[in-house]
Amino acid sequence: MNVFVEVQQFEQRLLTALTTPPPLDIGSAEEWDLCTDLLIARLAAGRELSLLLSAPCLSEADFAAAKAAGEAVKTSFGTGAGEQCCKEPDxxxxxxxxxxxxxxxxxxxxxxxxxxxxxxxxxxxxxxxxxxxxxxxxxxxxxxxxxxxxxxxxxxxxxxxxxxxxxxxxxxxxxxxxxxxxx
Missing domain, CATH: 1.10.10 (Arc Repressor Mutant, subunit A)
Structure with missing residues (x-):
């Protein structure tokens, strides 16, 4: 449940960042970086939520491997693919x-x-x-x-x-x- 709440919080923060005017001391490049960082964090949290929802399908080792692969999203924009019973879309x-x-x-x-x-x-x-x-x-x-x-x-x-x-x-x-x- 905590991960679901985290996803919602990232979505709210991203929506706020995109719809409110930036403070005067923040340039457009910094604003872009902030939005990009929020989006990457939202994607990573969404992937973790997806993994948690499919947890009964995974052995403990496979779940840990899939979660570790999901951490790569934060640094490489990749999606990683752990062994699991369900397919991953491209x-x-x-x-x-x-x-x-x-x-x-x-x-x-x-x-x-x-x-x-x-x-x-x-x-x-x-x-x-x-x-x-x-x-x-x-x-x-x-x-x-x-x-x-x-x-x-x-x-x-x-x-x-x-x-x-x-x-x-x-x-x-x-x-x-x-x-x-x-x-």
Whole structure:
């Protein structure tokens, strides 16, 4: 639970750093470095949380090795790969999967999110989704194409508001991220 709270604190600090004007004594390069450091710390904490959530799938030695590999994120921007029962997405997919996971978190971690709603939320992000399109250029079809290699596909689901839509489930997204949902 402490790691989950730590992830939330890093996200809040990062959001604050990005949305509030910097103090007059901080230059733009220092502000950039601060945001980069916060983002790296958030990614490392998110990886540790993912490892903790999949802990029943790992032997004690494998968990220690995976956690040590995750520490490399702080210094090398790498993702490391410990032996575990769940697959690890490649780096470009990890960014998109993390972005999708963040949308689910912002919506209160519902069971499913309509594809159209997920695309609409992702379109406001800077950067590139996968290696193909900018987030601002995403469509439902492009998102489906990027997520399909990771076993994440839409399903017809009736959402809590009564709409029946093509939707992505939280469980499928977690499985694509390497979080074991079967243990």
């Amino acid at each position: 780096e470009s997919a990890a960014c998109l999967l993390d972005a999708c996971s963040n949308v689910f978190a912002e919506l209160g971690d519902p069971h499913a999110v309509a594809s159209a709603d997920l695309v609409e939320a992702l379109q406001y992000l800077p950067g590139t989704a996968g290696n193909h399109w900018r987030y601002s250029d995403l469509t439902q079809a492009r998102l489906a194409q990027l997520l399909a290699p990771h076993g994440t596909r839409t399903r017809d689901i009736t959402l809590p508001d009564g709409r029946r839509r093509k939707s992505y489930t939280r469980e499928a997204l977690l499985a694509a991220m390497g979080v074991c949902t079967n243990c």
